[in-house]
Amino acid sequence: MNILPLAVLLPTLLAEPPAEPVPAGQNAISAENGASAAGALSPEAAKLALAPLNPYVGQWRGVGQVRRGSRQGAWSETGEWIWDFSDPSRPAVRLQVEEGKELSRLLVRPSPKGTGFVATLTQADGATSILTAAELGDSVEFLPVDDGSDRLTLKRLNEKRFTLLIERRSSPTGRFRRVAEVGYTRQGQRLAESSLGGPECVVSGGLGTVEVSHAGKTYYVCCTGCVAAFEADPEGTLADYRARKAEEAAAAKADAAKGETPDEGPERQQE
Numbered sequence: 001m002n003i004l005p006l007a008v009l010l011p012t013l014l015a016e017p018p019a020e021p022v023p024a025g026q027n028a029i030s031a032e033n034g035a036s037a038a039g040a041l042s043p044e045a046a047k048l049a050l051a052p053l054n055p056y057v058g059q060w061r062g063v064g065q066v067r068r069g070s071r072q073g074a075w076s077e078t079g080e081w082i083w084d085f086s087d088p089s090r091p092a093v094r095l096q097v098e099e100g101k102e103l104s105r106l107l108v109r110p111s112p113k114g115t116g117f118v119a120t121l122t123q124a125d126g127a128t129s130i131l132t133a134a135e136l137g138d139s140v141e142f143l144p145v146d147d148g149s150d151r152l153t154l155k156r157l158n159e160k161r162f163t164l165l166i167e168r169r170s171s172p173t174g175r176f177r178r179v180a181e182v183g184y185t186r187q188g189q190r191l192a193e194s195s196l197g198g199p200e201c202v203v204s205g206g207l208g209t210v211e212v213s214h215a216g217k218t219y220y221v222c223c224t225g226c227v228a229a230f231e232a233d234p235e236g237t238l239a240d241y242r243a244r245k246a247e248e249a250a251a252a253k254a255d256a257a258k259g260e261t262p263d264e265g266p267e268r269q270q271e
Helices: 006-014 026-032 043-056 224-232 234-254
Strands: 058-065 075-084 092-098 103-110 117-123 128-133 139-144 150-158 161-168 177-186 210-214 217-221
Touching: 043 092, 043 103, 075 177, 075 224, 117 150, 128 150, 210 224, 210 234, 217 224, 224 234
Parallel strands: none
Antiparallel strands: 058 075, 058 177, 075 092, 092 103, 103 117, 117 128, 128 139, 139 150, 150 161, 161 177, 210 217
């Protein structure tokens, strides 16, 4: 029997086993979970990056249609956009759908790579997939990664209405085809009513519609997610809010051409 010298065997013994193949889409899921944190934004910067979604925050009534203008196969659902601070280091904005035939949840966060956005889509049957968006605004396209099949297009029509188009492909190189489109109307408000102006949410910077109180003063937040964040740490939330307003005031002062008056803030003494 031939015995190999130790110098020959040692590199083989110390070598790492070959890596197992990574399933398609797993790299994107790992990134979404924060495995690649290089370039990730701070919580405050993440909130600022997600601010374009503030106009969606609130409760909505939706009507889904397989074919536009046809009631065949149509359904009704409700949706709520809220801020999600379940992971304080990684703020997100979440659409939670009830009684939906296609979607159950859409969770949007800034990409851990520092540019763009990553969304976790949960379908009505519980299946999940990862989508990405280059930017947020009145029209947002969420594209699948790897061999994902779904594409979502979010379009804000005005302050009381938005649509969500759902498209699907049968293969990674296939053509996207319409599955359904859901038209949402803001719940509890008529289309003619205006919600422009008003107090600012001390958590997200959006429109404050819900009162919360601390140390004898009333403040405003925009959704149940921000209520929870405020109640978990009111002092820290207010400190961050005041620091943000101080930065805005300093920026306005530095730019004399704007001539803006610093916001006095959303707080008032309780009666």
